Amino acid sequence: MKEQIKQKLTFVFKYFIGLALLIWILARVDRQQMIQTLLEIRPATFALIFVLVFLNLWIQFRRWRYLIEQQSSDFSHKDLIPSFFAGFTFRLILPGGHAEISKIFLLPGKKRGKVMAFAIEKFFQTYVKTILVLAGLPFLFAQFKWLFWSAAILLIVAYPFFPLLLKTRWLQKFQEKEVHYHKIFLRALIFSVGVFLCLMLQYFILLNDAHQIDFNATFLTVIYIWGAGLIPVSVSGLGVRENIAAFVLQKYGIPASTAVGISLLIFIINAIIPALIGVFFIYRRQHHFKDARETFKVVSSQIYNHGKKRFAKNKDTD
Structure with a gap:
């Protein structure tokens, strides 16, 4: 919070x-x-x-x-254009470093590969x-x-x-x-x-x-x-x-x-x-964001736990 x-x-x-x-x-x-x-x-x-x-x-x-x-x-493929334009909108209206990554939620299905695609793009x-x-x-x-x-x-x-x-x-x-x-x-x-x-x-x-x-x-x-x-x-x-x-x-x-x-x-x-076009797509597909908060929590937890394990491993080695 x-x-x-x-x-x-x-x-x-x-x-x-x-x-x-x-x-x-x-x-x-x-x-x-x-x-x-x-x-x-x-x-x-x-x-x-x-x-x-x-x-x-x-x-x-x-x-x-x-x-x-x-x-x-x-x-x-039909979800790619809405996702693309939504990225412009999120870049301007959402706080935090994860702002534009929210566009992956307009692409239903597994999110792991989409996270990597966004990371390479940025x-x-x-x-x-x-x-x-x-x-x-x-x-x-x-x-x-x-x-x-x-x-x-x-x-x-x-x-x-x-x-x-x-x-x-x-x-x-x-x-x-x-x-x-x-x-x-x-x-x-x-x-x-x-x-x-x-x-x-x-x-x-x-x-x-x-x-x-x-x-x-x-x-x-x-x-x-x-x-x-x-x-x-x-x-x-x-x-x-x-x-x-x-x-x-x-x-x-x-x-x-x-x-x-x-x-x-x-x-x-x-x-x-383009951000205004993105507003239209976000409004039409807002139901895709119902699991967004939980997905961010899972990914953040994975990154944190991995870093914690690496730190503990290095500490034991020393």
Whole structure:
């Protein structure tokens, strides 16, 4: 009970921080100019952006479908789309680190393989973001360039060894069937890079519709903006993302009002709209969540007991 209250308070606090940061940056920019910039986006540009948004969602869905197919033997393909969109909703409305994993409950059947699919999906989202951010930070903090680049290289070199971690005896308990992790990791990595490229192209097209910025500058800027999700001070990088956009893009001659407006627009069409679609599916399939609390308790208990046994074993060895 105390843990649930703590998670809810943390979640509310993060939303408060995010909204405070967003209000702060909106108070510092020319809001009328921001709205005017968005209203002046050409219809052809909007059409191209929505094609990229659709492509972005398609790549993310393909990644989710592929991971479920590879990890689980007990699911129905008709449940994949509701589960996929529900993930956007849970990411924004549920407290705690387990938020988005709730989407697996829209996939009836065994949950072990689905938990592994979700874990791999989140791992590669974080993995790609971390490498890109580490590779991009030296352009802002040149004095630490060797530290950042060394860390990025270390993560890249470690990549072939990550699948071996999932072959440990304990993690194999979560497998519903035999899987080839090297193949799965490669495909998941490619999908995750594709998501970043779609997002980067959206920024490039929208920024050049209003002003002028080259491809390399956009690439670097989006690395920092996309990496906002790694900073655990708000929900989904709310507020942090807009402040980073204003700070970095001003270095390339883009007004803060344009940077904030375009950043908000891209967040709305890539995250908020899919989350609203997810609300519909969650409402229609809410009966699937009746066993969610008990499942979380069982999984948490297994992890705790395993850690306790490992600790006791190491203590006896010492």
